[in-house]
Amino acid sequence: MLEKWFNKVKGPQNKKGLTGVLLLLLLGLGITFFPISPRETPTKAVVTPSSEAAKEPLTYEEALEKRLTIILQKMEGVGQVNVMITTVSDKEKILAEEKTQSHQKQQETDQGGGTRITEKEDMQNKIILQTGNVPYVIKENKPIIKGVLVIAEGAENSEVKSNIIQSVTSLLDVPVHKVAVYKKGK
DSSP states (O other): OHHHHHHHHTSGGGHHHHHHHHHHHHHHHHHHHSOOOOOOOOOOOOOOHHHHHHHSOOOHHHHHHHHHHHHHHTSTTTOSEEEEEEESSOOEEEEOEEEEEEEEEEEEEOTTSOEEEEEEEEEEEEEOBOTTSOBOEEEEEOOOEEEEEEEEGGGGSHHHHHHHHHHHHHHHTOOGGGEEEEEOOO
16 A cells, blocks of 8 residues: 555655655654653752851851841941850750659668668659650750950941940840940941
């Protein structure tokens, strides 16, 4: 059957028809094996400092620095601010414990009439767990602030400097001698 068709199409008058049929056949095969889809342009991930910070949680000091910077910049005459806070210790979690204590006293008398007293004291602490084997936290102590450094554009003005020191000491409950305020350089 195919031979008869090729013989019919083989003639010089059907050369254009044969070329057209072959092109359609190739196009059909091409669409079948290489489906047409909209081109996908590669997207580039843009990494911004805020997206990196969102991945890693802020430390206690970093969170305080950020909040203090924002609030100090809103004060009149302060301008741009950089804040650094140092702490003595890390956060401390006090866990709920079940304490059991036992005390045993034993008195023995030997054949010679001597008496011996033995005492045994045993104390056990067991952490109380919530559902999911998570320890039950009674209290969480924040780190103790060792010092605060504030660098501000408006710190050359003594009134602005005094306002910054007063704000920091009252917000963070640190003594004045642990707060240093300096003028920001250019």
